[in-house]
Amino acid sequence: MTQSTDHHPTADGVALAARKIAEILPRTPLLPLEVEGRTVWCKAESLQPVGSFKIRGAWHRLTALSEAQRARGIVGVSSGNHAQGVAWAARRLGIAARIVMPVDAPAVKLANTRAMGADVVLYDRPGGEDRDEVAARLCADTGATLVHAFGDPWIIEGQGSCGAEIAAQMAEMGLGGADLVVVPCGGGGLTAGLALALPHATVIPVEPEGWDDVRRSLEAGEILRVADDAPPTSCDALQTPATWPVNFEILKERCRFGLVATPAEVRAAQNLAFDRLRLVVEPGGAAALAAVLAGKIQLTDRTAVILSGGNTDPGAFAKVLESRLER
Template sequence: MLFAPSRAPDRAGVLRAADKIAAILPPTPLLPLEFDGGTIWCKAECLQPVGAFKIRGAWHRLSDLSQEERGRGVVGVSSGNHAQGVAWAAKRLGIAATIVMPSDAPQVKLAATRALGADVVLYDRMTQSREEIAGQICEQTGATLVHAFADPWIIEGQGTVGVELDEQMRARAGGSPYKIILPCGGGGLTAGVALACPDAAIIPVEPEGWDDVAQSLASGEIVPVGEGPPPTACDALQTLSTQPVNFAVLKERCGFGLSVTPAEVRAAQRLVFSRLHLVVEPGGAAALAAVLAGKVELEDRTAVVLSGGNTDPAAFARVIETGD
């Protein structure tokens, strides 16, 4: 049943979402990057209208709301990319949106979310629960919670990246991808693409110290991030724990996960800028960072997702100019 909260995401839902996305957005480019004698196929989700793939899940979720639900508004939780996706979809559909965002989110993401007309409620990432805050708002207003990753519609919407990627690689690379490497926070994108591309090897990549998905895959059960995780520039991937709806897909489709260091992420950002002429935020460069660092074997028809490009200009300039 479509609106049952307990329903599981599936490939049919991903394909339905893909039709909805294709009606409003053009496919993002698939760019070849020559490296170490091979080709890495880079899916440039940083070129979406909100600068990240999150627009996909947000549109699938919000456009499926009933008129009554739309009238009560929506609440999202995000460090910035999902926030902008929900705000963009809400504005287009005439829905009031409130986004719970960490106080240390990049200013460029906070400003962009507000510019799209959403109300922003700030919280402390390390001492407060964004889910509890969002839940209280939903209880008070009757709004629908649009979770950043633990939602079947969100997972299916993010999976449309894989639908496009598969079509593009069959047209340009001689066949479907053998291996897809993805930046991973809570696992919405990774789970969605796993559903979309059932024959490809799926590898999630997280920042060092925030690799709860990798640890969960290794143990066979959900393992949260440990106490006192290190600071990371990959704000989009700072998720304390994946959730059952995501992990049900991940544990079936992902044999393992990887982590990358801050230096490896910066190296990937610099390479993308110099070779593909794209601005990619730290979290958006994590998957490519793993390949460049030799943590993933580069074989025929290997694809990576450049998941977002929303980064403060000054921070990006430091990475490009000094490597810091």
């Protein structure tokens, strides 16, 4: 597997990524939302061209490849959002992309990834097949570069550009910058990037119930895996078995604790985002807002909440909206 080990994610790297991304993409809006008498600021990454923040890390990573690396192509691993970000960047840069995706990924994510020209290689997540092993074989066979969904220094820096935008947007509004950031967390790439971008803010990762390996790892001081009997979750974007050392080195220094969102709390957050922000947010993308709405965090006057993605099947989202009638 071809992956550089001599690059480490830094705040300077985040700043570089932010400049690169500003050249090709407009900033996503920072939307006000009243919660418990306070205004929290929702970063609408669901409005990115590929429907999630993953476009940031993908662009920063692929533009850092050498010409020889570009010629050999790249391999990504993803349940769908990273896949679309990598496919978008690869098509724009003329790089061949193969993406390892689970057979049970949402149909909309599979279709969109293929539509952008990537070769999708399916693996059996429900059957216990390891996506990283599949990706390693592909890289070994072709000499391609692995573009991991979160365990990559450039990916972390690219995701951190979201935090750089938040800082600039809040400064422009005279708010002085975020002092609390609540973020959906899978493998920790976005969380680590935000921690680098916003060194003076408290960063709180939120994971779905049963998939809170980062929360437990922070408590234990070492990387722990998701339990073998982890329950099914609608938050497919956050279904990672464990974080990686490159992420955890940052998380354990900057994140004092993590939180968990239940399925009902996630649905409530999706509904509220639709009703009050006019946004379609996928389950994983709504996890941070779910924790905020459930009162699990003491809010401040400068709280930012990341709505990390909006790639959800129409049928699944319709059922979420219908769930309001059951309450």
